[in-house]
Amino acid sequence: MPKIVVDVMPKAELLDPQGKAVAGALGRLGQSAFTDVRVGKRFELTVDGPVDETVLASVREIADELLSNQVIEDVVNITVVDEAGAHSASGASGALA
Amino acid sequence: MPKIVVDVMPKAELLDPQGKAVAGALGRLGQSAFTDVRVGKRFELTVDGPVDETVLASVREIADELLSNQVIEDVVNITVVDEAGAHSASGASGALA
Numbered sequence: 001m002p003k004i005v006v007d008v009m010p011k012a013e014l015l016d017p018q019g020k021a022v023a024g025a026l027g028r029l030g031q032s033a034f035t036d037v038r039v040g041k042r043f044e045l046t047v048d049g050p051v052d053e054t055v056l057a058s059v060r061e062i063a064d065e066l067l068s069n070q071v072i073e074d075v076v077n078i079t080v081v082d083e084a085g086a087h088s089a090s091g092a093s094g095a096l097a
Numbered sequence: 098m099p100k101i102v103v104d105v106m107p108k109a110e111l112l113d114p115q116g117k118a119v120a121g122a123l124g125r126l127g128q129s130a131f132t133d134v135r136v137g138k139r140f141e142l143t144v145d146g147p148v149d150e151t152v153l154a155s156v157r158e159i160a161d162e163l164l165s166n167q168v169i170e171d172v173v174n175i176t177v178v179d180e181a182g183a184h185s186a187s188g189a190s191g192a193l194a
Contacts (some may be wrong), residue, residue, distance in 0.1 A: 008139075025163060029163070033152050034143060036140045037143070039139070039141075041137070042104050043134060044137070046133040047130055051132065058130060062123065090107060
């Protein structure tokens with residue numbers, strides 16, 4: 001069955017304490033190649049049936065209203081992944097959110 | 098600066114209570130097209146400098162040892178995203194984890 005992946009990240013202008021903690025841990029472990037870490041959420045919705053425009057519209061609405069808190073988070077990506085794992089559609093926040 | 102995205106999901110054989118809660122909420126809201134929801138994490142690491150094989154090897158190690166708990170989670174994806182947002186490399190768990 002196809003899956004739809006929704007990626008939600010904290011807004012760029014907000015502090016991300018979880019990301020800061022990971023970045024600090026990387027520094028202490030001697031990994032100096034990374035300047036910043038941010039931690040967000042990845043939702044995988046399994047769809048019963050084909051993914052058509054109606055389903056995608058539902059997902060966009062769900063992503064904005066249920067899966068993300070629009071005050072502090074952005075929906076950065078909505079991607080359809082078929083059974084074999086190939087990506088068949090994707091888009092950035094501006095287009096989909 | 099290039100970003101590396103690491104996606105971590107709960108293992109398929111484990112219950113995901115957060116995903117079950119979202120799936121339940123979707124059902125109550127009348128969204129019946131979705132059979133399952135799973136919730137994982139998305140890490141965005143900003144890299145200082147070019148992404149070469151050394152950096153990617155570090156990221157694979159970090160993903161396995163720091164960003165995921167291998168007992169209950171899988172690293173499903175490590176993707177390099179350049180400044181413009183284009184994806185230039187990606188892979189499934191089997192190849193990278």
